[in-house]
Amino acid sequence: MNFLCSYFAICLTLLVTLGYVYVKRKYSYWQRHKIGFIEPKFPFGNLRVIRRTEHLSQRLARFYIERKHDAPMLGIYFMLSPILLITDLELIRHIFIKDFQYFRNRGIFYNEKHDPLSAHLFNVDYEKWRPLRSKLTPTFTSGKMKFMFGTIVAVADEFVACLNRSIQIDSEMEVNEWLGRFTTDVIGTCAFGIECNSLKDPQAKFREMGRKVFDQPKLNTFERMLIMSCKSLAKLLRICTHHKDVTDFFLNIVNETIEYRENNNVQRNDFMSLLIELKNAKNDTDRLTINEIAAQAFVFFLAGFETTSTTLTYCLYELALDKHKHIQDKARQEIVTVLDKHNGNLTYEAINEMTYIDQIINETLRKHPPASNLARMATSNYKLPNSNYTVPEGMMVIIPVYGIHHDPEIYENPEKFDPNRFTPEQIQQRPSCTFLPFGEGPRNCIGLRFGMLQARIGLVKLLQNFEFSTCTRTQIPIKYSPKKLVLSPENGVWLKITGVKN
Template sequence: MENPITAQHGLKYDLKNAHDELKRLRHKHGGIYLIHQPVYLCVDPEVCKLILTKDFQYFGGRGASFDYKKNPLGQHLFNLEGEAWRNMRVKLTPTFTSGKMKQMFDTLLDCGIPMLERIDELVQQKKSLDIKEIVGCYTTDVIGSCAFGLECNSFKDPKSEFRKNGRILLSARPIFTIAIFLRFVMPSILKKIPVKFIPQDIEDFFVGAIKSVIDHRSSNNVYRNDFVQILLDMQEKSKADGQEPMTVMEIAAQSFVFFIAGFETSSTTMSFCLHELAFNQDVQDKLRNEIKKTMQENDGKLTYDGVMGMKYLDGVVNETLRKYPPLPMLFRKCDRDYTLKDTNTTLEAGTNVFISILGLHYDEEYYPNPEKFVPERFMDENKHSRPQYTHLPFGEGPRNCIGSRFGLMQTKTGLAMILNKFRVLPGPGETYKINFNPKITIMTKKGDLLLMAENL
């Protein structure tokens, strides 16, 4: 790669303030080094379009080495590369149609009832809401039911296995952070070190849960409209077509990543959204009016079409995802030599590519006054005035987040249920500025996020 920008050229990266650094890097476009590994840092939306979509054949992988013998639950869509990824993507794409989402919608409403009851209980007691924990229980119950067909009961049993293991997996574990770093910069060393990304007891729990569900359904002729059933139907179709069916471990791996990605990304988005609404009461009032009007038009009920058709709710959620994207950066790897269009810069095969989502989302050229929460940025009259690939909370192109439709449905439904019943306010000691935890890959607040609520 020509003319890399190294630390000696002024590009320093402070891991303690990683998220602020990624915002700052919006003005740094070019090459950097991670130890000895060259990395191309991209914050130009036109180049992002080439890498993520137009010239995807050069950047099909994420550039991370992974040993599936040591980590069998890691053989899921997010990690797979090459032909294995393409085959799995084709198999899973029909899983997330709007029709499939509608089938799961009532489950979201059922899981939201205990959430509303918990909030009401705290309101009556005049206690603050640990909103990260509350919406985390909600999304755990939703994903547990939709992915595994199991009732997690996180509100009744805070020590439930799904909730407990979810907390552990998303906690800041030093060995995990080191292993992630080595996957990108020294994969040869990682191959020699027997690192398990997922603790054995948690792996045993999730694999055991899937096996138990499969055995129960086959023995009792049980059919449910959930993610596991879709995978089982795909397995049967493959057998009927004379194709290689998914193994139980592959089913477990896809269910596992659906659980991890689904419960945490949606819960953090809901948390940050409610935080913004607590500090922006005018936005909250406008959104609540839309929710109530939509419900009145649907006999006082929340429906799938009603939730997904609310334009201001869509703007609120997208603005939240702009300020707080679940992943602050996208990773790709150049599979073969590639010359950037209209430049003399050639990325050599094996070069890692980092796309700074935060850099794009906080660029004043696309989002004036980027620290301000302005849902109107995503109204039809405004969002089409920006270049494509300046809003990438779910990535773009063939490797975008396959579950984004489900995540948005879950997030919007939970928010609509809460805001229809309660007004949220800043909690004691809470400040508007969020301090992020730099030790966790997904953007999350350091410490609790406390709100107050009032019955309407």
């Protein structure tokens, strides 16, 4: 018995020693390559995934601000994996644009076979992304936006009517939830041709599914770490990133919508019509399967409702602050002036003339970017310009969008909300890759036009009809949820809303 105990103790000591040496070796990667780095802590490295007290973007912004003058890049670790944090604008331009062929993938986990909704345009690797992007691009032309304009305005009018009824009961309300219901109805109509009715019914199925994706993540901590650090094993284990009922709901909705439209010869100028055309394409290479259609409709729904509603939430918060009342008043005056020129009608041409509204939205996206970090994966070895270091194939690089947007050397007094940063003159003076809410280069956000149009219409309709101010429940300064991927307010945003006297 003593012999067995001694043998076990020796084996355990040996395993612990080998493990220690292995971890030390892993954590010496940046030191061995003579790259400046942030000292990691086992087991999460520099990027903790549980019990975080701040949003990941804020931590990376600190790394960026503190070390950006040391070198154009900074070594960090996720668990035992080395990751490169890019701190130089010119190098960012190389990665996004000039040397895009070396960084064509986002490196995000997806499992097309067992989790079909995950295989959408945002996630998939280059070989699948390139033909898919070219097929979907016609949906987001300015001509298509003009066709969808009236539909979005109709939903916005319903939004105004619902808010008017609600403020008669209580003028203080949490605006993030209301805005989520507005954008859900817009996307449901434009993408699926379906009346979601979440403005009238907060428990509507589309809204419930949207909440579930963002507020009730399916993956536990171990699974999240696995899909980030060992994608091949995660696929082997058939890990799915979406709840089964969410997958079933969207697959069923897509099937039913396609069947109804084809059986009744329904033609609409929306996203689903293009996807149906691709399903029935004569050329095999152009054809999309039902699962592929569902995945694209799904990401359009998620990106369209969450990022736009979050942006509008932050926008109303900033305009409601006492120190920004003059900005809200100026925006409302621009709306009145432009609409007077168009006989009081909110037209596509009218909204494109509202330049100050655009500046407000852009400044909101600068200060509170929903996509606060961007990632790319090296698809082949890449020698960094003016450096002896070669980024190996498969390594992740991160661009700290929040950090860049809050860099005082780029945006003076970055915590100040100032729409004048986005006058044409100010934009022209700044280097490229200093404003990245939609990414940059070939893999930028395909829905940029649609997202901006939805935000413009929503903001114009709200300011035209309501005045926003803070109340006792408004959290000042606003705090971000450390748990969510998208930069979201931790406790929502409570504001006082009163009708505007016309």
